[in-house]
Amino acid sequence: MVTVGSAVFEFATATRIVFGPGRLSEAPALVRGLGAERVLLVTGKNPERARGLQKALEAQGLVVSTYSVEGEPTVDVVRRGLSVLAEARCDAVVALGGGSALDAGKALAALATQGGDPLDYLEVIGRGQPLTGVALPFVAIPTTAGTGSEVTRNAVLGSKEAQVKASLRGPQLLPRVALVDPDLLIGAPPSVLASSGMDALSQLIEPFLSARANPLTDALAREGLRRSARSLRRAVLSTEPDAEAREDLALASLFGGLCLANSGLGAVHGFAAPLGGMFDAPHGAVCAALLSAVLETNLRALRERAPEHPALPRYRELATLLTGHEGASAEDAIEWVEALRGALRIPGLARHGLTLERVPELVTKARAASSMKANPLPLTDAELTHIATRAL
Template identity: 70%
Template structure:
C-alpha cells in the first residue's frame, strides 16, 4: 500500500493485569491532590474499597451514581456536582455507561458550557479547548473499551438519539484494566458486553479507515474473544477467560478510537436513543445481518475492495481454520448470538413501521462514515428488518 498515513491516540497510561486495582489509590493521588469525584454505577458500594484507600492517603471523595446509560441531563447534574464540590480529579469505576459519563463530566468541568455546545449530530459541535480534569477510567465490564477512547456517547430524550461528545482532550490520563473486576458479572452482561467488544474488533478491521496498528490489535482481540466469550458465558469465567475478555474489550476500544466503526454502531446510536435499549445488546442483535449485507454489497459493487479479503480473514480468526470462507465466519457469529440467547431489536420496541425513521437516523450517525462502503437505504432497511 502506498501513501499510508494514520494517527494513533490513547490514554496517557494503560495499566493492565489481574490485581492492579490495588494500585488505584496511589495512581489517583499522583494526578489529583484534593477532592475526587467517583462516578459509579447503580451499586456505589463497589467503590467502597477505593474510597477507603483514597481516604488513607488523605484524599476526600464525592460519589456520583449513574443508573442506566448516560443522558444530557445526567451529565449536567454530574458536572454541577463536581464543580460545586471543588473536585480536581474524576474516577470512573463501572461499565461503559459509567466511563462515558465520567469522561463527559471531566471534560465539561474543565471547559464549562452545556453538553449541547460540543455534541455531534444534534449539538453545536464546538471543539473542546481545555484538557479534561484528570480522569482515571476503571472498567468493571468487558465491552465498550471506553477507558481508551476519546468520546462519550450521551442520550437525548428530546431528540430520541445518542450522539458523541468527542475530542482528543477527553482521553483518560490512566486506564486501569483489572480482569479480576469481571468476577461475578452476570451472564447477560458478559454476553452483551462481550459481543459489543467483538463488533468493535471486527468493524474497525473491515472499515474504510483501518491501519496496520489497529489491524494488529484487532487480530489479537478477535482471537481472544473467539476462544473465550462462549466459554465465559456458558461454562466458566475463570482467570484465562477474564483476561481474554478484558483484553478484547481494551483492544476494541483502541481500534474504534483510531480507525472507526461501521453500520452496526451507526444503527446502535439511534436504536439506543429511540428505545433506551442497552448498547451492547443492540450491537449483538445487529452484528450478523450487518456483516452479511456488507459482504454482499462489497462483492456486488466493489469486488476489489480490500475489505472483501478481510471478511475471509475474520472468518479464519473466529473459526481457527485458515481455509474458512467469509460466509462461514458470519455463520459462526450468528450461531454464537443464538447460543448466547441474543434478543432481536423487536425485544426493545422496534417495529417495522419505525424502520424508515431508524434508517434516516442511522445514516446521519458518525459511526456510519467508516463503513467499508456506503449502503443504500434498501440495504440499511434490510439490516434493521433482519435484526428484529
C-alpha cells in the same frame, strides 16, 4: 481507490494503560500521583461496588464525593454531575463501572473546565463546538469487558428529547490513566458478559473491515479477535471461574476500544446510536442483534458494487480468526457470529421495541450517524432497511 490497512495514520490513546489481575489496588496511588486532592468518584447504578475504592482513596488523604449513574448517560445526567462536581470543588474524576459510568466520567472531566452546556459540544444533536483547554485528570476503571471506553476519545450521551445518542469528541476525553483489572469481572452476570462481550467483538470486527483500518489497529484487532473467539462463549456459559477467559475478555475489550478510537466503526454502531436513543435497549445487545445482518449486507454490497475492494479478502481472514479454520469462507464468519448470538441467547431488536413501522425512522437516523462514515462502503436505504428488518 479505496485502501484498507493504509500506512498513513495516527494513533491516540490514554496517557497510561495499567493492565492485570489485582491492579485495582494501585488506583489510589495513581490518583494521588496526578496531583489530585478532591476526587469525584463516578459509579454505576450500584455505588456499593465502589465503596472499597472510595475508602482506599480516602486512606490516601483524598476527599471523595460520589456520583451514581443509574442508566446510560444522558445530557441531563451530565448536567447534574457537573453541579455535584462544582459544589464539591473536585480537581479530578475517577470512574469505576461499565461504559455508562466511564462515559459520564469522561464527559464530566472534560466539561468541568469548558463552561457552557453539554449541548454546546455534542455532535449531531448539539452545536458541535470543539472542546478546548485541558480536562481535569481522569482515571477510568472498567468493570465490564465491552465498550473499551477507557481508551477512547469520545463519550456517548443520550438525549430523551431527540431520541438519539451522540458523542462528545476530542483528545480531552482520553483518560490520564486506564486501569483494567480482569478480576473486576468476577461475579458479573452471564447476560452482562454476553452483551458486553458481543459489543467488544463488534468493536474488533468493524475497525478490521473499516475504510480507515491501519496496520497498528489491524494487529490489535487480530489478537483481540482470537481471544474473543476462544473465550467469550466459555466465559458466559461456564459455571466455573476462569481466569484465562476473564483476561481474554478484558484484553479483547481494551483492544476493541483502541481499534475503534483510531480506525472508526461502521453500520453496526451507526444503527446502535439511534436505537439507544429510541428505546431503552442495552448497547451491547443491540450490537449483537445487528452484527451478522451488517456483515451479510456489507459482503453482498462489496461483491456487487466493489468487487476489487480490499475489505473483501479481509472477510476470509476474519472467518479464519473466528472459526480457527484455514480456508474458511466469508460466509463462515457470518454463520459463526449468528451461532454465537444464538448460543448466548441474545434476542433480536423486536425484544427492545423496534417494529416494522419504525424502521424508516431508524434508517433515517442511522444514515446520519458518525459511525457510518467508516463503513467499508456507503449503503443504500434499501440495504439499511434490510439490516434493520433482518435484525428484528
